[in-house]
Amino acid sequence: MEYETPLFFRVMSYASEADRDVIDMVSGNPDWEPPAALRSGLREYADREPSAFQYPPSEGLRELREEIAARRGVDADQVVVTNGAGEANYLAMARALERDRGEEVVLTDPVYPYYPGKTTMLGGTQTFVAVDDEGRLEPSDVRAAASEETAAIVVNTPNNPTGAVYDGETMRELVAIAEECDAILVSDEVYDHFDLSGRFESALSIESDHRIVTNAFSKSMAITGFRVGYAIFPSDLVVDAKSRHMLVNVAGSRPAQYAVLRALRETEPDYYERNRDLLRGRIETFTGALDAAGAEYTTPRGSFYVMARFDGYPGTLENVYRLIDEAGVAGMPGDAFGESRSEWFRFALVTPRVETAAERLSTRFA
């Protein structure tokens, strides 16, 4: 399995050299506007005094940590502001493996490919638990896979790439399994603002010192390039996580933190609701076309992604290239996310051209 980014670049580069117009449904970059307060926060920051351009506290601007803590119902001391969810997951997984309670990391299949990549880098081993065709994760399967060798169970809800949203019962079971095995549940909730089911439940709602929650403003504020995320640790795990954060990055970037703080304070709920509505419309358009094309597909309950399978046209890298040439639609090959989805394509609905893409696919396969 390759990491998503290089494969992503290979697909994007093929698409850009294609002899026709291609719609990018590869990346997970929102195409909509960031909150207005984010732009004004950045403008305001640009005029500040030199001291405002120097190191923020290593764990993040105090007011930003306090805003996050208040929203998430935790103590600000438990919050580490990170360089995006990427660093948050790295710190969380490193912390779980450092506890010396085993080297195994339990992951789902399909999986967001950075998790197995980070596991290897940190000296751990991967055990995969398959989810069903709807993306549902059975806690009993996780319990069967986990053992005293398990350092961490890493889940992503709402899920990339399946679009599944784990319900409260599943989250409670996952925390319980982590406690039984003296492991850590790492719950990556970066798509929490794109729960379309109303059934999302954060691992934070379950009191435990065996769970770490990671998140970022990358998707919710449409700023994947700003790199502002956070991790919420149990009190007994946070000190060492802060040390690692300091030794790796010293601190996150302050202009980005400053702008996010402004946006977090000033953005009304309808900003987030509008983006969910946009996504709902795109899902309807796109899955309608997949119906017309006779494809099998997942209807996302959260996140940005639709997985689809076309009869006699498996989602290999070769067919990803072929689909670019034949239909002018670029997706990701399913095996980027694990063995179980090797016949599927993943399409990201973060382009204003979803309707045209849908028409092209239904024309190609109808």
Add this chain to the structure above:
Amino acid sequence: MEYETPLFFRVMSYASEADRDVIDMVSGNPDWEPPAALRSGLREYADREPSAFQYPPSEGLRELREEIAARRGVDADQVVVTNGAGEANYLAMARALERDRGEEVVLTDPVYPYYPGKTTMLGGTQTFVAVDDEGRLEPSDVRAAASEETAAIVVNTPNNPTGAVYDGETMRELVAIAEECDAILVSDEVYDHFDLSGRFESALSIESDHRIVTNAFSKSMAITGFRVGYAIFPSDLVVDAKSRHMLVNVAGSRPAQYAVLRALRETEPDYYERNRDLLRGRIETFTGALDAAGAEYTTPRGSFYVMARFDGYPGTLENVYRLIDEAGVAGMPGDAFGESRSEWFRFALVTPRVETAAERLSTRFA
């Protein structure tokens, strides 16, 4: 030995609670203006289209890498833009230790305390080589300390805290030792724009596949909080370093990279020269007062720092607190930088109040 930041916070917090006015000579944060183009770059970025707010390439904005490569005379493929020099040093040291040519990291004493901290985090062991009272590093001492167990030799020139600048002959010898031991010389050159001696020579000037050069715009552009740095790797080491960078951080923060790119292109040499002149004046003022106080001290040939020793008043943390109360001047205790300087204070000359601090010290000790 503690990491600098927590100790820094303890000293700063003591100073802020003191019952008198205190001059901060603790932090390494420049107090002067960033380049004008940096502010305008940030303003311009704030108005860009949503796609400009999404992930930059993992290794950094292409134009920024090309500007760096052109200035440093290397291929852009060798450049990884990092979250400040902190991440650059982390990637460089990790890469050296991953080569499985030994677990030992050779460091100087005194030392910038993040280096031994990173070494421990990465599973290495530290061997310290003492420099002389002027901060001079004898390559023969490094050769005596290094062995086939040596994974890396980490140096900082111009040096924090000694103010030493290693000459070309020293750098050539250090590269040669790294080659002899099949180790990697990591040369942290973040103060290169604050060479006051005219004798600074980058390790880049010595062709070798056994040296990694790290740097950042934090000091040269007075933006320690932006977190834009870089590492230049030999071609055979760069691929794995990019993977680690991607798995830890995904990418650095794009608004900061964008503003730095503008500033790098548009800032004239006189901006940097003006800041060096400012520093020269401060050094003269401050060391003059130390003379009047009968103190022993180092005159920096580069970087921002003066080390000083007062008779009967060793630079312990206790005496750092006492000096805050007695003189209203806050420095760092020498043992933050290693055993050899435990009797010394380090004073950072990045405050507009150097003259007042100088007067206070000469009054206290005269």
